[in-house]
Amino acid sequence: MTALGLCARWAHLGAGVFLVGTFAFLLLAGRSDRLTVVAWERTLTRWTRWAAGLLLLSGLLSLSYQAAVVTGHPGDALSAATMLRLLGATQFGTVWLLRHGLLFLLAGLILFRDREESGWDWAAFRGEGLLLGGTGLGLLAWAGHAAAVEPGGLAAAGADALHLLAVGVWLGGLLPFALLLRAAGQEEGADARPFAVLAARSFSQMSLVAVLVVAATGIWNAWNQIGNVASLLGTRYGNLLLLKLGLFLPIIALAAVNRLRLLPALSGEAETVGRPAMRRLASFVALEFALGAAILAVVILMTVTPPGRHTQPWWPLPFRLAYPPPHDVAGAGTRLLVGSQVALVGVLGVVAGWFLGWRRRLVVSVAAAVLVAGLGVALPPLTVEAYPTTYRRSAVPYQAASIADGRTIFATHCAACHGRTAEGDGPEATGLRRRPANLTEPHVGQHTAGDILWWLTHGIPKSGMPGFGDRLSEAERWDVVNFLRALSAAGRARKLTEVVEPDRPWLAAPDVTYAVGPGAPRSLKDFRGRRVVLLVLFTLPESRPRLGQLARNYDILQTMGAEVLAVPTDGGDQIISRLGAWPRILFPVVTDGAKETVAAYSLFQPAAWIRTPAHVEYLIDRQGYLRARWTPDSGGWAEVSGLLAEIQQLNQETITGPPAEEHVH
């Protein structure tokens, strides 16, 4: 079923490409009344009829296959009702109807083609064939992955349409071209030789342009759908693209031989040079076409594979490159500097050697060796051990609830060795071969989340760190990863003061989900781009005067674009009643989600491991970064004017840079 459906798509794409290429080639080659050329055109016309029939038939089959795919029931492939709904209610259906309307006209044009009485008729037939076929092919882009790119779907689909058209004109033209060359390469085809040579020259020019367009739009598409090296190497979609490139390179090599060696030989003396060259060119072009057909098959597989950007990559190599050098390798900086300069000399040597022409092969190979040597010096210090999950994106967002869960899991499973405060000094640590890592040091932040997930799952064999893959679920392991990220951030958070560092956001604030009374659940992220948030962790009764002070100034704070979010450190039980009636507190006081918020945010307070701080306030900017912290024992915001000054500072900043990412990297 799937195989049949994919074959139908392949036939559809192939027939479309062939028709576009054939009409383009016929237009490009021009008119001729030589007998061999006329016979060639007649063969092509017959082929176009078959292709048009195949195009419509495979179109119908693809529709039926799609009906089975969207409902998930193979039986629906024959259900007229499903197909009608597919056509009427989806973008796939609209595009299908538009395209097949055009293709139907194209089939009619080819079948009921009348005698051509003038040059006008000649051009009209071929031009219209190219127009209808090209539009039909290009519109395919709006039924594919490109149309789903957000944002900029129109540009992505436009680039994809251009890609399809360029492929059609170039790849589809190879078959009529090979047929012409074969006919003209025979002894009795001598009358068509001048026509074939001219056609070969113009086709060569045009396909150079087309291939450049294919490459440029292809890179743009790959960027949209894949976007990074990990997805290229580590996802099925990326691997299919690599396979596609692997098939594309021999085509380019063949095309280069054709253009540089065979094309100049075509006009040579007929018996000894011209005709053999033409026959060889014919078979090379046919080979190019066969490789092209294989590429189209890969493309069809890509249409049913989710794009690399949207799947989790599985890193295939045991290492990755990282900059700046993560390990303290002696002289890493020097090696990098020297190696990169040597490599640069190598690159320049290759380019210069290629264009100079003097002893080209020798110069280029020596320069290439220099390049490799340079890379060999520069790259090793940059390599870091990597694991299949290195580039995994966290399945659980960087949220207070996840950090709080991770903190609990850490206390149960990890604290025995890593210590209650994660400094690597737990009671069990003494018997181990290697001291457990101090997880509060900055090095934790240099590993990717995927690295830590791998260690949590499989352990670290040589060190005695066990794997928790069978004891903790994947979500729980991500919770621990989020907790460790927060812990690493907590180390850096010691530098936070009550003074905002202008224009320097560096500490992402974990998101918080909370509710006030029966109100709908909200999250800290709702304030992104809108308000500065003053997050207040408070304890009754000590904090009551401060809350009253904030409440009295609440209207000023609101006018300044700030929201106050108060979180009780002792949980939200009856907290609004306990706050009492006067002074009126009208800002949100968290009743649900307080415990998790406190567990996560108290980490950002020095010595929080020893006791939960009684009262601490954090200022979070509109991009979602923690920018300042205040506790009652420092002066700073004791007068509300001090707080207002910091909010004013945040208001004056022009928002640059990305919002704080909720996923760990």
Place this chain on the structure above:
Amino acid sequence: MRLWKAVALLNLALGIGLLVGYLWWGREATRLRRETTVTIQAGAAGLEEREWTARGVVRSVIPEINVLVLTHEDIPGFMPSMTMGFRAANPQLYAGLQVGDVIRFTLKGVPPNVTIVAITKEGKT
């Protein structure tokens, strides 16, 4: 008929089809946008008197101006969850209410002029 004439006619028809389709699309988009605006306005400010019931937590009682400040859940067809003040129909409604009480309240009126006409106490927060 000569081929090129037929082709020219065909392209003319396709071009007209494209133009008509484009114009229809434009009209349809404008119509939908207008309908959406009308629906939103109708939803936000109906002209006849209506009634809603929702839950909320008392944040403040201000008898001087006869106002209750509530953090309430979503009131479907009127407003999303937020903290704001509502006028009460009479002072007896909030007699005995304290800050932190969870209440079920009924709003009545022609938006935006609505008053609380009934309150039942459900618990404490």
